[in-house]
Amino acid sequence: MSNGGFRAQKSKEENSSSLPPCKPTLTPGLLRALHAQVNGRLIVPAKEVEQKWNDLGLPADTLRRIMTVGAFGVEIEWMKFFALCCSTLDPNITNAMRYAFEILSSKEDGGRIPYTTFRFLYSYLAMIDGEIHRSQIEKMLNNIERQVAENDGLVKVSDFISC
Helix, strand or coil, X not given: CHHHHHHHHHHHHHHHHCCCCCCCCXXXXXXHHHHHHHCCCCXXXXXXXXXXXXXXXXXXXXXXXXXXXXXXXXEEEHHHHHHHHHHHHCCCHHHHHHHHHHHHCCCCCCCEEEHHHHHHHHHHHHHHHCCCCHHHHXXXXXXXXXXXXXXXXXXXXXXXHCC
């Protein structure tokens, strides 16, 4: 009887090794790599983004969803695409912004990003979300703008979270 159990176990192991490999999903590390490949450009051809996406082995359905939500055509406004990728990592706007901070900032700048970048990303994600009232968005941005005036125009995650 124990031999029969062993054979069944071995058979399961053999079967599991024949399963197709899991497709990677978008992660902060892969988004960081994708962002680095764009190299600071504001507009990127959609074909180029698609090629880079495929080179990273990312799922085509995720790219299609981002392209649809962003209503992107043959050219992509990179920071809008980047914002939607952050939202794909976590649909909660606060958590999506945390990912943006993590990816865009470096140790040298202490995990801070320029206020103009923050304002753009937050406003865009809030607009896409559709559930955050314009007055709430403006209040948040005004509070943060006052805070960062003392910090050389740079926003920290804690500035955003505390508002």
